[in-house]
Amino acid sequence: MEVEAAKSVALIVGITGMVGLNLAEALKKPRAPGGPWAVYGTARSAKPSWFSSSLVDGYIQFDLRDYEATHRELFPLANQVTHLFWMTFYYCDTEESNIAANSTMLANVLRVLTLSPISPLHHVTLLTGTKQYMGPIFDPVLGSRVVPHESPFREESDRLPFPNTYHALEDLLVSFSPKFTWSVHRSSIIFGASARSSHNILLTFAAYALICRREGSPFRFPGSRFTWEHFCDASDAGLLAEQQIWAATTTTAMAKNQAFNCTNGDVFTWKYLWKVLCEVFDVEFVAFNEGDKFDWLEEMKNKGKVWDAIVEENGLCKTNLEDITCFNAANVVLNFRLQHVCSMTKSREFGFFGFADSAKSVKKWVEKMRDMNIIPKT
Structure with a gap:
């Protein structure tokens, strides 16, 4: 498919991870909602041998923490990208370091893609997780102090009073409003296939x-x-892609600018x-x-x-x-x-009914x- 023929142009940040990889496959299906899609993907490392070149119209390797590199590589696409899918996470030793690194990365990309006053970017998809409800559980100091919310975790729960990268990224998205709509997808333990995901x-x-x-x-x-x-519970990478595409393309106004849990629906x-x-x-x-x-x-x-x-x-x-x-x-x-x-109740109430069998997913x-x-x- 020629890029010029695309109805929608996706930029997947973290294309070689479990969710990014499956998202690219889902977008390239002939009947993908919002399509036909042109798909560009970014990663910090070179394209691995198991990555099929047919999944993307362009594979871009650079370090998102570097604004100059981000501008150099992404500005040529700034007048094309209609949908940004943020599927990456840069892991550091502490939560404060996570916040600094990941906020810088997302801010760099958003700044470049919205430089033009007529930027076509109209939706940003952010992948996060249940650390939203549990706090910085991997932080060497804070991890032992947090008291998580009671389960089942629900999207309307108040934020825990601890530093949290997911909070920072959500706030960053909101700060760009109303330049684009957004959706946040909170996964559980992800089941997927990749040798490039930090937590597989x-x-x-x-x-x-x-x-x-x-x-x-x-x-x-x-x-x-x-x-x-x-x-x-767990989250099938294919189900995550399905929910993300639904949220990015739905014409239901109330489903925009929302956070959704995304798990398989079983336990x-x-x-x-x-x-x-x-x-x-x-x-x-x-x-x-x-x-x-x-x-x-x-x-x-x-x-x-x-x-x-x-x-x-x-x-x-x-x-x-x-x-x-x-x-x-x-x-x-x-x-x-x-x-x-x-809880998957909110997602169903807003119109997404996808599910997966966790054992079959494994x-x-x-x-x-x-x-x-x-x-x-x-």
Whole structure:
């Protein structure tokens, strides 16, 4: 499709991540709402081998934190982009640093795209998450102090009195009003396929299972009894893309300038999902045993060479274990002291009725990662 023939032009920031990748695929479908679409994508790194060039009309590599680089790369598109999809997050050691880095990135892009008084940009989509309701849980100091909202998490909940990158990004969007409309999409734990997402819990479990299988060690659940037995939810990357496109293209005025939770609509216990993972990765199920103490994080620290051997023997895309896994973040998730569940009522009330089966989602995205040659076929 020629770019000139496009009805809508999307700029996806974070094109190689789980959600950005699937969003590009969804926009390129012949019957995508708002289409036909021209799709441009940005990333900090070069295009990976598993990324299909057919997904984008242009792949742009640069550092969003650099305004001069942002202006150089994006200003030529400023008179074309109708929809900005913000699917990226730059992780730092503290929440204050997260706020500074991510706010700078988003501000740089918005400034460039709105430089012209006749900018065609009319909607911005922002991907965030349940840290909106839980506070800066990954901050080394603040993480132990926050008291999350009670679940199920609802969009109308007051902001917690702690620094939060998601608050800063939402406020930044509002500050540009009324130049464009916007929507915020708060995901839960994302199930998707990519080797470029900082927090890909499925790929983390895949690496863990494959290492256990290779070494003949048990695939033990590294979380708490509470999370083993209580409810949790997740967000399928395809469902996120579906909701984002709906919000960006709907003609329903009340659905504009809104924040929406986006989860699969079902819940699961980790006990149940662990059985699904064991089936998918062909490892023996081991029931949770509170007396079986082991330091998951410490054990995985020294498994880089084991992963290298798995990659080499199976002819996989070259990856480093520390780059594709998020053991520390997963450890936080698997030791939550609350049921991690979101309400989808607002989304349904405003007209979005999408859903996904979380167990089927796991199987789908693991198979996708196999097809992308990120993990072994069997």
